[in-house]
Each structure stands twice: as C-alpha cells, then as structure tokens.
C-alpha cells in the first residue's frame with residue numbers, strides 16, 4: 001500500500017505531491033498519467049478504472065494490446081509501468097493513498113431527461129466524486145480532467161464539502177482544481193510532452209502551486225496559465241467550439257468549391273497565409289468526429305439557452321448542424337454518382353476511426369456515412385488499420401455478414417484485412433480516414449480488382465488522385481470543383 005505524503009495544514013496548504021490517483025483509464029486518463037509518470041519519477045501514479053477488462057489490457061505484457069492506440073504511448077508505458085505507473089481496479093485504496101486525485105471519467109451527452117441531447121451526463125463524475133469523498137484521507141486535491149460543463153466544479157465541491165463536514169474532527173479536507181486536457185488523439189503523447197499551454201483553474205493558490213509544480217518538471221512555467229475555476233472550465237469548451245467551427249466553416253466552403261469549380265485546398269492555402277487566420281484546421285473532410293467537439297458545443301448551446309442567450313445558442317448549434325449535413329451530403333453524393341443506387345453494390349470503405357493514428361471511433365463520421373449507405377442496401381467492405389470488428393459491429397448496430405455479400409436489397413458489411421481485399425469486385429473506394437498508408441496506394445493494382453466504371457470518393461483528399469485517374473478510376477475529391 002502506498003503511503004500519503006506528509007501534509008502540513010496551514011492557512012494556505014503547501015504540498016508536494018508524491019502520490020496521484022487518476023479515476024478513469026481511458027483516452028485522456030491513460031496517456032496523461034503515463035506522461036506524468038514518465039516525467040516525474042518521484043511521483044507514484046495509479047490509474048484506476050471500474051472496467052476490469054480495460055485495466056487488464058493496460059497491464060498486458062504485450063504492449064501492442066494496450067486499450068488505447070497512440071503513437072509513442074507504448075514506449076512511455078514500457079518505461080514506467082511497475083516503476084511508478086500502476087493500473088488497478090482497486091479504486092478505494094488508490095484514492096485513500098493519493099495526495100491528488102484526477103477525475104478523468106467519461107462525460108457523454110445525456111440521452112434522456114432534462115437537457116437530453118445537449119447537456120452532459122454527469123453521473124460518472126458524481127459517482128467518482130462521492131467515492132473520493134468517502135475514501136480520501138487527510139487533505140486531497142481533486143482535479144477535474146474530463147471536459148465538463150461550466151460550474152461542474154461547484155457540484156464536486158458540494159459533494160466533497162459534505163463529506164468534510166461529516167467526519168469527526170474534520171480530518172478530511174479538499175480543494176478542487178480544473179485542469180482541462182487539450183491533447184488531440186493521434187498526437188496525444190507529443191501534445192502532452194510539449195503543450196501549447198497548461199491551464200489550471202482554482203481558488204486555492206497552494207493547490208494550484210502543487211499542480212503547477214508537477215507540470216514544471218517538463219513544461220516551461222510561462223506556459224502554465226492560472227485562472228479562476230469557471231474561466232478554466234469555459235476555456236476548454238470555447239477552444240473546442242472554435243476549432244470545430246473552423247471545420248464547419250471550411251466544409252461549408254468546400255461544398256461551394258465543388259459547385260463552383262474552386263478548389264478548397266487552394267482556398268485554404270490562400271486564407272491560411274493570413275497570419276490572423278493561420279493555416280491549421282482548414283482541411284475539408286467528412287466533418288468532425290471524436291468524443292469532444294460535438295459534446296462540448298452542445299454543452300455550450302445548453303449553457304447559452306439556460307442563461308437566456310438564444311441567438312448565441314443558435315449560433316453554436318449551426319456548427320453541429322453543418323457537420324451533420326456534411327456527413328449526409330457525402331452519403332447522398334456517393335449514391336447519386338453510382339447511378340442513383342448502391343443496392344447490392346460492393347463499396348470499399350477505407351478508414352473507420354474518427355481521425356488517423358487512433359483506434360477511437362466515437363462520433364466518427366464513418367459511422368453515419370456507413371449507416372446511410374447500409375440503409376441504401378450497399379455491401380460495405382471496411383478496412384481500418386486499428387479499429388476491430390467488435391467496435392465496428394457496435395457502432396453500426398449490425399454484425400458483419402458471415403460470408404460474401406448479404407441479401408441483395410439489404411445492406412451488409414464485412415471487415416477487410418487489407419485494402420486489396422476490400423476493393424475486390426467493388427464499384428467504389430470511399431476514403432473516410434486520413435491514415436498515412438492511404439496516400440501510398442497501388443492504384444493500378446486496385447483498379448484491376450474493381451468493377452467498371454470504378455469510382456474513388458476521397459473524402460479526406462489524401463490519396464494520389466492523379467494516379468487513380470491514370471489507373472482508370474473516376475475520381476471525386478472533397479472540396480474540388
């Protein structure tokens with residue numbers, strides 16, 4: 001059992017953190033704690049999760065089977081696991097031993113009840129805060145790491161302070177910080193190792209210092225920003241809303257480029273050279289996916305509406321609507337180019353993850369596009385280097401067809417182990433994720449296996465479209481008129 005550091009209760013607690021517990025060993029908690037453990041060998045870091053299968057995967061001797069795929073993550077885990085990085089389902093013990101507890105649990109959009117479809121479901125946050133309240137010993141700094149609606153810290157504080165008052169002799173005490181994570185999946189390790197900024201929101205300077213001290217092991221102190229709790233929480237929602245807004249903006253312009261003969265890549269280059277706009281996040285595609293953007297904007301919409309700011313709510317809502325429209329537009333376009341019907345036709349779908357270099361499919365545009373094509377009766381052969389059959393089955397709400405094509409007028413899908421297997425007999429190749437390998441496809445070999453007329457729909461504009469044309473395919477590129 002790990003021992004808590006000695007705590008010196010003063011008016012403003014000064015504390016050097018020796019033990020960390022992180023509740024939630026997912027896409028955020030896993031990589032974040034691995035990097036903290038790597039950069040702070042003096043700190044014992046324990047990741048806990050209720051999901052025993054996930055913890056077993058984090059402890060798997062085969063580092064290729066970690067539950068989260070991120071470039072560079074396996075190396076970091078290999079260096080720290082068993083040394084000062086631990087994965088366990090023993091939540092209570094890890095909380096009791098911790099000087100600092102990170103809450104990194106899932107906060108999906110509510111499915112029913114008040115605020116359904118917009119507000120975040122905070123049941124996991126509340127449950128973990130209650131667990132911290134019950135199990136913590138001495139003084140504990142509780143850090144919000146999950147993306148949360150503004151003023152969630154208040155809920156956490158209320159739960160913790162009830163526990164504090166409930167103990168005899170007041171032996172427990174807590175302070176709450178907001179420390180939103182800005183890592184993007186696929187580049188999580190480099191984002192964590194070289195962050196643009198670290199944001200710490202709170203009202204207890206001693207606790208803020210304790211968390212800043214951890215980051216200062218590898219982050220330039222000038223990049224560690226301190227704000228009040230609410231600014232920190234709102235900054236995370238705002239950053240994601242602005243980023244998503246850029247994608248909806250470029251996708252709206254991409255559709256116009258397709259209609260007018262302009263090329264969205266040229267437009268992006270031209271506007272991105274304006275230093276006020278910058279060149280990043282201007283790639284047109286199938287719309288944004290991932291666990292954060294949609295959820296965070298809907299949260300913002302809910303907040304605006306709650307405070308009676310209807311035009312602001314509608315403004316942000318449009319970013320999400322444009323995104324859904326883009327996905328529907330792509331599916332309709334594929335059907336219309338294939339002579340108005342895909343029923344009984346084999347379509348090779350390349351990429352199912354919401355972006356390259358991750359095995360995450362949450363909110364992946366591939367899900368809605370594939371569902372629409374299945375609805376039209378298509379037979380999909382789906383290839384993704386990192387997403388497994390079980391995940392695709394659960395996302396599409398339908399199992400893979402056992403062999404060959406399904407019934408003629410009913411949509412079906414099959415996993416494909418390679419791109420060449422996927423395209424065998426296909427009428428079209430649809431590129432939905434920008435995996436590096438799709439930029440280097442052997443188009444003559446692909447064309448030879450397809451049924452004519454054969455199409456390439458490159459929804460990420462990442463393939464060698466010219467080579468595909470030369471090989472005899474008809475080519476549609478997102479945003480190209």
Ligand code: UDX
Nearest residue numbers: 181182183184185281282283285288289290292354355
């Ligand atoms: C995002 C934020 O970037 C990150 O700071 C926050 O912590 C979590 O949410 P993430 O969702 O992991 O990160 O990936 P991101 O790189 O932001 O991509 C989100 C989606 O936008 C992906 O589906 C991606 O393909 C899409 N995208 C991104 C585009 O369509 N075009 C672009 O130019 C950039």
Ligand code: ADP
Nearest residue numbers: 024025026027028029049050051105106124128
């Ligand atoms: P994120 O992308 O935010 O990291 P994930 O869904 O990948 O989200 O991870 C959140 C993790 O939190 C899940 O593995 C889930 O099992 C875990 N979790 C949720 N509630 C609790 C809890 N009360 N105690 C421990 N783990 C929890």
